[in-house]
Amino acid sequence: MELLFLGTSSMVPTKERNHSAILLTYGAENILLDCGEGTQxxxxxxxxxxxxxxxxxxxxWHGDxxxxLPGLLQTISASEYSKILEIYGPRGTKKHFEYIKKAFFFEEKFEVKVREIEEDGIFFENEDFCIEAKLLEHTVPCLGYxxxxxxxxxxxxxxxxxLGIPQGPLLGKLQxxxxxxxxxxxxxxxxxxxxKEGKSVAFILDTVMCESCVGLAKDADILVCEATYSEELEHKAExxxxxxxxxxxxxxxxANVKQLVITHFSPRYKNPEKLAEEARNYFDKTLCAKDFMRIRV
Ligand SMILES: [Zn+2]
Ligand SMILES: [Zn+2]
Structure with missing residues (x-):
């Protein structure tokens, strides 16, 4: 499994930091978490x-x-995309997706399946992995994954x-x-x-502190979490x-996670490493995300 940070700024991009997007690669799966402007x-x-x-x-569905999305979908549409693109999001996602299609002369040359997640819990599962969501507390409906x-x-x-068991079907059955x-x-x-236990990664973007944050991240190998502000701007965060x-x-x-990676920084912080230092006072294993940073899980 690999995480690739494509954008680590918040409401406006900076020269060094693009709008929010993270790519999770697992085998043939390439799962994009959010798609801020310029992600493609x-x-x-x-x-x-x-x-x-x-x-x-x-x-x-905040702009950042x-x-x-429109640009990325246009590019995918111009390719020979033979899969079904699955888009998941909170309540209202179907309506917003329809608006995108109406805003441009958009030729949908591939199949898209849009699903709104209404309840906390696992919404996708196959034999290798599962993905779950929990509703967080932001100014609009927002999901953590x-x-x-x-x-x-x-x-x-x-x-x-x-025991002298040879490589082959016997070992396969035991496995x-x-x-x-x-x-x-x-x-x-x-x-x-x-x-061998599986690895897990939790993504918490845009929320205030709530119990769902802790529940979603429980014992995860990596927690990717927004940290828009430093402690002294707590009133703004609220x-x-x-x-x-x-x-x-x-x-x-x-949540007892193994590693915290903070992201989604306010553009006022030219060097968000200061935010990571602040976080380390409360949780030692904290990393500061950067655009194009890759993490193997
Ligand atoms: Zn945001
Ligand atoms: Zn937001």
Whole structure:
């Protein structure tokens, strides 16, 4: 799994920081979280072709999170896109998507499936991973997301060698959690395999501190969290329903995550590293996101 930060500013972009967008790559899946203005160009600069995107998760319909959608859709439409593009978002997403299509001479040459998420919980699941959403508290309907890889059974190579089980279908069955018979003996999957826990990443953009933030991030490997302001501008954070670096760190702390990555910085901070330093007073393992930063999970 890899995260690629494509935009780490908040309401207006700066020379160094674009509007919000993060790409999560997992196998053949390329999931885009938000699509601020200029996201398709950021993708190009990062060497990712826009038509590789399989799903778009929209946190909310403020411009800094969605203004890049029309351009991205136009580019995908001009490619030979043979997949069905899935777009997920909060209440109102279908209406907003229809408005986008009406605002331009837009030729939809590929299939788009738009789904509004009405309830907290898992809304997508396959055999490798699931994605869940929780409603956060912002000035408009806003969702936080969590991507969780499923646990996988791995082979204990030494144990398999000791029993003399050859590579092939027998090991495959054991890996599926089934018992097999080898040289007249019953071998249980626990003898030669172990369960490896899946990794998980939570994304919290645009909210005030609420219990859903902690629930969504619980024990995650990585929490990507907005930290628009520093502690001394807490009154502004409350007024515009955003988090401070301190509150992002408090969420990470209470949720017991392994790593916090803060993003969505107010353009007033020329060097948001100051925000990361503030966060580290409350949660040590804090990183400051930068445009084009990649994190392997
Ligand atoms: Zn925002
Ligand atoms: Zn917002």
């Amino acid at each position: 160009r950021q993708l190009k600069m990062a060497g990712v072709a826009s038509p590789k995107i399989t799903k778009i998760l929209i946190s909310h 999170h969605v203004l890049g 969590r991507f969780s890889e499923k646990a996988k059974r791995k082979i204990k190579v030494d144990a398999a060698k000791k 599926e959690g089934k018992s097999v018979t080898w040289k007249g003996k019953k071998i249980m999957p626990e003898q030669v395999t172990y369960e 007024e515009y329903k955003h988090l401070t670096a301190k509150s992002a760190a408090m969420i990470a702390n209470r």
